[in-house]
Amino acid sequence: MSEFAFRPLPSTFCLPNLTMVTSRAFTLKVNPHANSIHEKMHKWFLSFNVYDTAKALAYIDRGRFDIYAGLSFPDADVEHLETCLAFFYWAFSTDDLSDEGQLQDKPEDVKAGLDVSRHVLSDPFFEVPSQGYPHAKMLNDLYKRIRATASPGTCKRFTRAFEQFGNSQIEQSHRRSVSKMLSVNDFILTRRATIGAALVEAMVEYSLDLDIPDYIFEDPTVVAMSEATTDIMTWPNDICSFNKEQADGDFQNLVCCVMVERQVELQEAIDTVIDMLNSRISEYIGLKAQLPSFGPKVDSELVKYHTALEHYVQGTIVWYYLSPRYFTSQELVRHESVLIELKKFSA
Numbered sequence: 335m336s337e338f339a340f341r342p343l344p345s346t347f348c349l350p351n352l353t354m355v356t357s358r359a360f361t362l363k364v365n366p367h368a369n370s371i372h373e374k375m376h377k378w379f380l381s382f383n384v385y386d387t388a389k390a391l392a393y394i395d396r397g398r399f400d401i402y403a404g405l406s407f408p409d410a411d412v413e414h415l416e417t418c419l420a421f422f423y424w425a426f427s428t429d430d431l432s433d434e435g436q437l438q439d440k441p442e443d444v445k446a447g448l449d450v451s452r453h454v455l456s457d458p459f460f461e462v463p464s465q466g467y468p469h470a471k472m473l474n475d476l477y478k479r480i481r482a483t484a485s486p487g488t489c490k491r492f493t494r495a496f497e498q499f500g501n502s503q504i505e506q507s508h509r510r511s512v513s514k515m516l517s518v519n520d521f522i523l524t525r526r527a528t529i530g531a532a533l534v535e536a537m538v539e540y541s542l543d544l545d546i547p548d549y550i551f552e553d554p555t556v557v558a559m560s561e562a563t564t565d566i567m568t569w570p571n572d573i574c575s576f577n578k579e580q581a582d583g584d585f586q587n588l589v590c591c592v593m594v595e596r597q598v599e600l601q602e603a604i605d606t607v608i609d610m611l612n613s614r615i616s617e618y619i620g621l622k623a624q625l626p627s628f629g630p631k632v633d634s635e636l637v638k639y640h641t642a643l644e645h646y647v648q649g650t651i652v653w654y655y656l657s658p659r660y661f662t663s664q665e666l667v668r669h670e671s672v673l674i675e676l677k678k679f680s681a
Contacts (some may be wrong), residue, residue: 340585340593343676347601350608352570353651359615360566360648367412368404375400375416379423384467393631393665397656399423405649409642410541417479421537424472429503431469448500448556455493480540483642487548488539494531502527509586521591522565529571531564538642546635555625559640562618567647573604574654574676581677 335491353362380390398423407418431447450470453460462470481489504526516524529585539546551557572588579587592603622640627633654660655667666672 335654340580340590341679342653343580344600346673346675347604349604349666349674350574350668351667352573352608352611352654353648353655353667354670355608355611356566356570356615356648356651359619360644360651361409362405362648364647364649364654365404365408365410365415367398367410367415371403371412371416371419371660372400375419375423378420379602381457382472384427384468384472393427396635397422397424397426398657398659401656402649402653405597405653406646407538407541407642408645408649414483414543417476418486418537420472420476420479420535420540423531424469427472428469429528429530431503432677445504448503449570450681451496451500455496466471480537482670483543484540485545485622487546488536489546490548491539491551492533492536495530495536498532499530506586510584515585515594516591518591518595521588525568525572525588526561526564529564529568531560531567534567534646535560538646539639542642544635544639546639547632549629550636553626553628555621557637558622559618559625562614562621563643565649566611566618567616567650569607570654573607575659576604577674577677578660583679 342615363526376394379394380387384390385393389588399419402422403415403419407415410418413656447467447469450462450467453475454462454470454474460474462474477492480492484492494569501656502524505524508514567587576587579585580590589600589603592606596603596606625636628636652667656664
């Protein structure tokens, strides 16, 4: 799309409480084991030396991924919840390489790191080089944990999802390197991969050791429900992370795409995305009502899966408001709407 002068941006924008928007279809539930796993998995992350100790401790404190795990995998037992928290440490630190790290606009370097990780998933005997590649080492340990109890189908879906996620990271890094803006529709399709939605779905399966036949995930209604939950989880992220990203000079965001395509200012773009979100929630409710029966055994597993996925979506959106990654105060989640001051651009 054509160039768009994002700056100057307004000094503030109004942010409605998106957890209230999504709560009509998605319920919140909290895992009682969340506090008990924090210390152990904190040490697990530090052991890979992704960052120096001071930066790693700040990263853990800023992310509050332990809270996120408790909100998004509420029915996982302790062992599975530990693995889910490990997944967050790996996924977010990997994503941050191309989002805000030294590889933000270096697609070739992103690809080199991902190639090592591909070997980890395809060859159980592959040894990660001793120097470098801490993210691949994390993934190696993470995938061993998943394989210990997950069904073959879940493992296959996880590895296939990693391919999608990895390729999308390379493409996103390339777009940043050339300052390319996608259309709204194209961005939505791409964003489903960059947020790692298919990885999340595999982790939801793993968290409860569900055994769902492969063919279920090819059913048109199941596919459409998956796309809807992904969008409902992702679009609030683009709204909540907009302030942080614009301050970093990063405009690979749905809000920005709406601003460009519709030639509107920031507040109107945010309101438009929220209208889109409301419509998407209604579509999800309709799809859920149309879900066919696949027989008692499969139906039982599928109900558990979709319930867990709904918990994940709402837990994720609540976490956006609680995590210092996006906001400085956890009080925001208690208000119907808040006025957000835009951060200064760090040129």
